[in-house]
Amino acid sequence: MKxxxxxxxxxxxxxxxxxxxxxxLLVAQLSFPAMLAQLSSIVMQYIDAxxxxxxxxxxxxxxxxxxxxxxxxxxxxxxxxxxFSVQVAHRIGANDFSGARSVLRQSIVACxxxxxxxxxxxxxxxTPLPVWLGGHAKIISAASHYFLFFMLGIPFxxxxxxxxxxxxxxxxxxxxxxxxxxxxxLDVVFxxxxxxxxxxxxxxxxxxxxxxxxxGVVGAALGTVLAEVVVCLLMMYxxxxxxxxxxxxxxxxxxxxxxxxxxxxxNISFPIGLQHVVMNGAMVMITAIVAxxxxxxxxxxxxxxxxxxxxxxPGYGLEEAATTLVGQSAGARRRELMRRxxxxxxxxxxxxxxxxxxxxxFAAPAIMSMMTPVKEVVDLGAAALRIEAFxxxxxxxxxxxxxxxxxxxxxxxxxxxxxxxxxxVRLTLAAVLVGSMGLLGVWTAMCVELCFRGIxxxxxxxxxxxxxVKKIRQ
Numbered sequence: 001m002k003x004x005x006x007x008x009x010x011x012x013x014x015x016x017x018x019x020x021x022x023x024x025l026l027v028a029q030l031s032f033p034a035m036l037a038q039l040s041s042i043v044m045q046y047i048d049a050x051x052x053x054x055x056x057x058x059x060x061x062x063x064x065x066x067x068x069x070x071x072x073x074x075x076x077x078x079x080x081x082x083x084f085s086v087q088v089a090h091r092i093g094a095n096d097f098s099g100a101r102s103v104l105r106q107s108i109v110a111c112x113x114x115x116x117x118x119x120x121x122x123x124x125x126x127t128p129l130p131v132w133l134g135g136h137a138k139i140i141s142a143a144s145h146y147f148l149f150f151m152l153g154i155p156f157x158x159x160x161x162x163x164x165x166x167x168x169x170x171x172x173x174x175x176x177x178x179x180x181x182x183x184x185x186l187d188v189v190f191x192x193x194x195x196x197x198x199x200x201x202x203x204x205x206x207x208x209x210x211x212x213x214x215x216g217v218v219g220a221a222l223g224t225v226l227a228e229v230v231v232c233l234l235m236m237y238x239x240x241x242x243x244x245x246x247x248x249x250x251x252x253x254x255x256x257x258x259x260x261x262x263x264x265x266x267n268i269s270f271p272i273g274l275q276h277v278v279m280n281g282a283m284v285m286i287t288a289i290v291a292x293x294x295x296x297x298x299x300x301x302x303x304x305x306x307x308x309x310x311x312x313x314p315g316y317g318l319e320e321a322a323t324t325l326v327g328q329s330a331g332a333r334r335r336e337l338m339r340r341x342x343x344x345x346x347x348x349x350x351x352x353x354x355x356x357x358x359x360x361x362f363a364a365p366a367i368m369s370m371m372t373p374v375k376e377v378v379d380l381g382a383a384a385l386r387i388e389a390f391x392x393x394x395x396x397x398x399x400x401x402x403x404x405x406x407x408x409x410x411x412x413x414x415x416x417x418x419x420x421x422x423x424x425v426r427l428t429l430a431a432v433l434v435g436s437m438g439l440l441g442v443w444t445a446m447c448v449e450l451c452f453r454g455i456x457x458x459x460x461x462x463x464x465x466x467x468x469v470k471k472i473r474q
Contacts, residue, residue, distance in 0.1 A: 005029045009171045012328050012337065013095050020340075027321055027344050033177035034168070035317030051195050051220065060372065061295040062139035062217050064302025065130055066147040068283035073122055073151065075276030077158040080114050081107070083269030085165030086327055086406060087261065088246070092170055093331020097245060098253075104166060104239075104246055105255045110262065111162050115155040122151030133284065134291040142217040149218065153225035156232040163235035169324055170245040175238050179231050186227035194219030271415035272406070282422045289434055290442060297439045299372065300380040304443070307367045307381065308388055311356040315396040318349040319403030326407030335467055342404040342461060349396040357392030360385055384443040391447040394454025401457035410466040417460070421453040 008026040011018050018026075084107035091100035126148040130140040164176040197214030213219060240248050290301050322345040329337040360367070364385035368378040398418075405414045426449035433441025460466060 005171060005173075009328065012325070012334065013093055013332050015332065015334065018337065023337075023340055023344055026325065027318070027341065027348065030171070030173050030324055031314075031318045031321035031345070031348075033173035034320040035314050036177050036181065039313050051191055054196075054373070058138050058295055059142065059217050060299040060302060060377075062130075062135070062142035063146055063220065064298045065133055065135045065139060065143045065287060065291065067302060067305075068280060068287045069129060069133070069147065070150050071283060072277065072280035073118060073154065074157060075280050076118065076273050077115070077154060078161050079269045079273035079276050080111055080265075081158060081161040081165050082272055082406065083265030083267075084110070084162065084261075085169045086268050086323070086409060087264055088166055089169035089324060089327030089407065090331035090409070092245065093328035094333075098251060100170075101246055101248060101251060102253050102258075103261055105248065105253050106257050106261050107162055107166075107265070108159075109255050109257060110265070111158050112155065115158045119151055119154045122154060123148060126151060134288050136295075139295070145218045146221045149221035149225055153228055156225075156229045160228060160232040160235055163232070163239040166239055166246055167235075167243060168320055169327060170243065171324060171328070172243065172245075173320070173324075176235065179235050179238075182234075183227045183231040186230055187224050190223030190226050191220055192223075194223045268406075268409060268411055271411040275415040275418050278419045279422050282427055285427055286430060286442060289430055290439060293434075293438055296374070296376045296380060299374070300368075300377045300384065301439055301442070303368060303371045303377060304381040304384045304388075306371065307364070307385055308360065310367070311353055311360050311389075311392050312395060312399060314352040314356065315349045315399035318345045318352075319400050321345060322400050322403040323407040326404050327409075330408050338404075338408060338467055339464065342401075345404065346397055346400045346458075346461065349400040350393045353396035354393040357389040360392070361389040364389075380439055383440055387440065387443045387447050388450075391450035391454075394458075395450040397454040398450065398457045401461050404461065405466045408466050413460070413465075414457070417456055418453065421449055421456065425449040425452050 005026065008018070008022055008029070010016075011022065084103055087103045088100045091097070091103060127144050129147060130143040135143055164180075167173075167176050193211060194213050194215050195217075196212045196219075198209055198212045215222065239246060287298075287301075290297050322341065325341040325345070326338050329341060364382040365378060367385070368381040372378060372381075402414055402418070405411065426445050429445030429448055430442045433445055435441070437444065
């Protein structure tokens with residue numbers, strides 16, 4: 001008998017027995033499209049980095065200088081969307097589909113209000129931010145404009161996060177993953193058109209021209225934002241009018257914000273948002289630590305972070321599956337099933353990311369060479385990646401454990417665990433080691449911290465405190 005994702009998800013909601021084969025199959029069916037989307041996103045980052053790398057070390061440094069600040073704003077938007085999508089997963093798990101659509105309606109209004117406010121804040125800080133981060137005069141202007149254009153696209157980004165999260169929590173991984181692949185393809189096309197000037201060439205004696213605006217770093221921002229806009233509109237259309245579970249044409253309902261829904265969203269989102277603020281704030285501090293080392297170090301650090309993303313792609317794919325499966329199991333009040341899905345996803349991620357770490361260690365120079373022709377950047381970035389490769393299995397544990405806890409609605413304690421780990425361990429070690437080891441000291445601190453974080457997350461997973469014994473029946 002061929003098991004489909006919908007049939008297996010229905011077993012969770014209806015309280016049916018699930019074999020180990022059912023559970024592994026469902027994890028694979030949900031995580032594979034998410035991994036594909038992650039892979040396409042990483043390919044997009046590699047191509048982006050390669051394009052920007054052609055602009056030289058200063059162009060790459062201008063983007064690297066503000067990239068962690070953009071992660072900060074993006075992380076906050078993701079947290080706000082998650083506060084509503086987890087509620088939807090719980091409602092669907094309890095077979096309350098009308099309630100799930102009610103949460104969706106309210107989330108659209110709440111997220112748009114939030115997006116307007118955070119966009120205004122981003123625009124206000126776009127000019128002084130590169131100066132605050134210690135960027136040198138040659139890269140400040142380009143970094144400021146890059147940040148500004150990204151912030152203007154925040155309303156579309158948060159709605160894309162919302163639509164993607166809602167569809168995934170309903171069990172639909174295919175549409176978000178497919179559209180994310182499309183976004184990567186569009187990003188490559190738009191970036192090529194916007195970053196580089198027009199190219200003239202001949203083929204068999206015939207003259208051809210590839211159009212281009214030659215906007216450099218600003219073009220990289222415009223290309224990515226335009227790709228996000230297109231995919232956001234397509235994702236929202238599917239969610240609101242085509243989704244079997246969540247399309248709003250199935251019933252009528254109010255868009256008025258309700259206190260109970262907002263309170264639950266706040267309880268889920270606030271720890272996640274606080275974590276993003278504090279952790280990405282720490283990443284901004286790391287950037288400030290690296291900035292005085294010069295453009296080579298900034299570029300190597302930025303490209304190294306992009307290069308490492310190929311390793312944690314499977315982890316984030318499995319994290320999304322874990323959040324969906326644990327969330328629906330929590331809604332169905334099936335405690336033992338929550339535990340089994342947690343263990344399966346974490347073990348799978350640790351094995352896969354461990355193997356990816358081995359690949360990263362040996363392929364580091366080749367990967368860095370794909371993104372920049374500057375030999376000094378390649379050599380320094382490759383050395384940093386080889387340090388990081390040893391942390392991948394425990395990094396996987398922290399990624400997927402966090403997705404498990406979010407699905408269960410347990411976000412406060414993991415938030416403090418993440419904050420303590422990155423501020424007390426990574427930042428402290430980085431500040432100590434950068435003076436004697438330079439950028440490699442910063443990456444050594446990162447490796448140690450990720451291992452520490454993975455261990456404490458595994459200890460919490462084993463404790464079962466995240467399950468909520470008083471709320472979930474066997």
